[in-house]
Amino acid sequence: MNDDEIRQMRISFNKLDERRTGLLDTPELDGLRDRVAGIRKLAVEKTEELLSEAQRRFRDNGVEFHLAEDSDEACRIIHESLDGGPVAKSKSNTLSEIGLSDYLRKKGVKVIETDLGDRILQLAGIKKPAHPVGPALHLGVSEIAEIVRDKLGVDISDDPYEIMAAVREDILSKIESCTTGVTGANSVAAHDGAAVIVHNEGNVGRLSLMDTHILVFGIDKFVPEIEDAVSVVKLETAYATGTGVPSYINVISGPSKTADIEKMLLRGMYGASRVIAVAVDNGRSSAYPEALLCIGCGSCIVSCPVYNAVGNRFGYRGYLGGRGVVMSSFLADRETAVESGLYMCTLCGLCTEKCPVGTPTASLMERLRGECNAAGLYHRSHLRVAERIKRRGSPL
Known part of the structure; x- marks a missing residue:
């Protein structure tokens, strides 16, 4: 980052702090903090047990479950699951960690970022985000507009809504040919075999409805029950965005299915007919346990x-x-x-x-x-x- 970008990032951080004022000091948030701290502490202590349970539960739910020991294995598993076409991807620290986008590009696979901030960085050729939830917070409106005008060849003003519309149209046109969506997961309920994903833009919903949905997450994301996972993501949202709940909470526990014909179980009604979960260790088993408490806000x-x-x-x-x-x-x-x-x-x-x-x-x-x-x-x-x-x- 240069000095101008750091100044812009501070402006964005100040806006976030103003939005969170009041919300974080309520009795409800006090109770939620205590509950989630207990959930995370217990989960870190029982990671091996939760991993074993998650493997069984996900497979029972019809999800292909893989444990990747490192980044290379995770990327290889994902690549071998693809059909050769372009891939639509959501914002995810774990996907950045394993270097998936670079790996797939080297294999000749086109990757389309679907999060607005990540797509802006992709167009600009910027590799590292400014914030885990707001990747482009270090860029001002005028700078972003110039990137969009230059890279997409559109005539727009320095108006945020025009920028959003232009990037949205670009993304939607690019993902029409995608049959695979790759996302992270904010929290994973081991006993239920379910991944919980929060988002405000709606892009994760689109990706989860593609023919194949690949979920990628660190083994530190496990919690026991789905109620625990929802508590985690609710607290994460409050601290990350200054809002009480996100626009969307997706719970993925298996492929799309119906039993409306003689109670026969048929896959692939509207959403994915194939769901793949890739749990990534990548050194977490030997990490300081306290470092794994983080909820990613x-x-x-x-x-x-x-x-x-x-x-x-x-x-x-x-x-x-x-x-x-x-x-x-x-x-x-x-x-x-x-x-x-x-x-x-x-x-x-x-x-x-x-x-x-x-x-x-x-x-x-x-x-x-x-x-x-x-x-x-x-x-x-x-x-x-x-x-x-x-x-x-x-x-x-």
């Missing part, structure tokens, strides 16, 4: 002084800020964590204070720093400062 980076100063240089792929740095240490390696901004963090703790489930990001950053330092992964300039303190009692 992005509240931590809105308040983070470092993120507000340097933007998405602080974080890893779609996982932004300090928690993204921690994630990078097991999604990739410790060297990646250092490159993602491990030593940028001030350890102020605002990320934890603003987290609805109390993810102890600052403590995890401090722990990771200690491990990296012991392994010799630190900035040499920091070592010189430390040596001056030892010799002179001052860093100067």
Whole structure:
């Protein structure tokens, strides 16, 4: 991000904060926070048990279930499930994490982003988002309009509604030929074999109705029951967008089916005749358990002084800020964590204070720093400062 983009991002963050004012301080949200914190803590403790249950339940529901050990395996499973045509994709941190779009492009598969923000970034050739829920928050209206005029060849003014209409028309024309929709999942109910997805644009609904619907999510998304999943996504929505509930909540527990002819079970009435779930480990099994509490709302980076100063240089792929740095240490390696901004963090703790489930990001950053330092992964300039303190009692 350049300075103008960071300034625009702060303006967008301020608007989000204003929208959330009042909503987050109600007794109802207090109760929801406590409930979801308990749900997530229990889920992280029982991940293996929930994974085993989810495998059985999804398959009972007619869903093809796969466990991918790493990004390459996840991408391979998805690619082998395709029919060779273009793929329509929704916004998803997990899909960014495994690098699906680049992988499929290298295999000659065209990927169409269907989320407005992601499509704008795709048109602009920008790889990294500004916020997990608002990917293009660092771009102003005039800049976005110029991108749309240039890339789509349309004559529009700097009006948000005209921008939205032009991008919507482009997306709808592109996905007419798609038979496969790929989405993430916000929370997954293991005992029910059901994925819960929230969205405001309606694009996920369209993707879930394509011939094949592929769901991709980390194993940290599991919770026990569907009621737990709905609580998680409701809290996520409040913190991510400043609204009480999203426009849409999709629950996917199997292919489209009907039993209206002699009670025979027939698949593929209106929606997908094939549903595939890909649960991704990718280092999560060996991660700090507390790092997996996160519900993905992005509240931590809105308040983070470092993120507000340097933007998405602080974080890893779609996982932004300090928690993204921690994630990078097991999604990739410790060297990646250092490159993602491990030593940028001030350890102020605002990320934890603003987290609805109390993810102890600052403590995890401090722990990771200690491990990296012991392994010799630190900035040499920091070592010189430390040596001056030892010799002179001052860093100067």
